[in-house]
Amino acid sequence: MNLQKFLISAFPAAKGSMIWIAPLLVIACSVVLFFVLQSLPGRARKALIASLTFLAGLFYALEFFWPVRKGTDENFLTFAVPTVGNVINVLAAFTLGLGVFSLVRIHTGKVVKQREGWPNSAVLLISIVVMAVAGIRFENTLFFRSLFRDVLNSFDAAMFATLAFFIISAAYRAFRIKSAEATLLMVAALVVMLGQIPIGQYLTHWIPENGSFASIFRLDSISNWLLLTVNAPATRAIGFGLGIGGLAIALRLWLSLERGAFFEAKADES
């Protein structure tokens, strides 16, 4: 039987009161599942999580490698890709929630016990609550826009802008020509950066931009040549290394062979 048809018949779309009952059932099942998982010994939990990880990876691997039906670009799993994508999005959203929960837990503890720097934690907690209320309840109001645009965005931009000061100071102190390699790096950096700015380009602006052999001697042309012909192969080589490393790590994660994982430590404890 066609897997898609089977799933549609087994799990028909919720209608009427089931639209409300179904999510409540899901929440109830999730709560039960949570306590069941909590009560499992470490080794059993690890085996369960390894199995789920393997199945999740297997779905995308099978969907990618399984031959498609004649005349279509789809195989028996392709229909489920958007749904699985949505499931992953929900899980990823949960990780955001988990991050907020962790922040709140740690900083609440700090405020309650009045540890060093607790006023900063209090500001953080108040900000989280105010921003959440503003975003959920007053999204299209001046209150939210003011908090988002005038406060959050301004702080964010100001924090990042301070980097320029540190970079100037660090480059001035660290960039010393102490070897042939450092000289080469310095010259290349100088040419590339000059080629990116109008003042640098102005130095060779008298050379035509296009249509002449001399054009290759313009600073922007040399800068572009360095980026495309020297930088790109080096980046590609690094990319190959990263790709192979990434593949190895992906396989280790998929097969739950990665050592030092949280549940392995838990399993060792039990």
Place this chain on the structure above:
Amino acid sequence: MSSFAENLQNIDRRYLYLTLLLIVVIGLLVPIPLPLAVGPQARGVYDAIEKADPRKLAIVSTLWSASTQGENRPQTRVIIEHLMRRKLKFALIAFGDPQSTILAYEVADELAPKYGYKYGRDWINFGFRADIAGTLKGMVRNIEETLKQDTKERKPLHQFPIMKGIRNFDDVGFIAEVSASANYVSWLGLVAGSTDAPFCYAPTSVMAPELYTYIDSGQIAGMLFGIKGAAEYERMLGIKGFTTRAITPVSLTLILLFVLIGLGNYGMFASRRQGGKA
């Protein structure tokens, strides 16, 4: 007593900060009218939009927040402005940072009245998605089934006229990603092979060099190299916006950087000649 050469190597950082601040402020107030050559990468983005099929949807994906808005906002702006000039239908989508969807929406919403663009008919906001890989895999098969509804009106996508005839990436004519991160890996790995739509990238300057390998291979049709790329684009569009003015402080800051590095190295060599500390 330390020599002049040694002092040149150890200028108090407060003077450096003050000089930088002055240069940026003066540069913004008094722009230097210097010509800026349009590079082949920015030209690639321009040509990709010029050649895009008006019957198809353009997608502008964003991953930036206020921290990199100095570069990413003008990049988003010029791309959207060009799409609007060409009367291309487009959709916004955001990954990675939830701020991104609001900031990009603001840019499009601000430009829309100028070009008579109506939400839902000419453009739409798909909103923020936490996971890029799962979302893109789903969109390759079916955009509506994956994204379900828009972010502004929270209505099912099929209710918007812009989505009529749009099923998957076969119906997409242009893709641009404006980003402060390495999202291009997902776009190239999961989407590029499933569509004929050219893929363009607009990263921050610090990220741009790693993209050249994909430009060289033709997988990325064009790129806006940070704020300089946006300034080049403004030149091609014939507008004098923020980047045309902001490129002066950027230039002056880099000149300051060269001067300081030069002074530091001169100090080091002079100090060595005098037998001092290098």
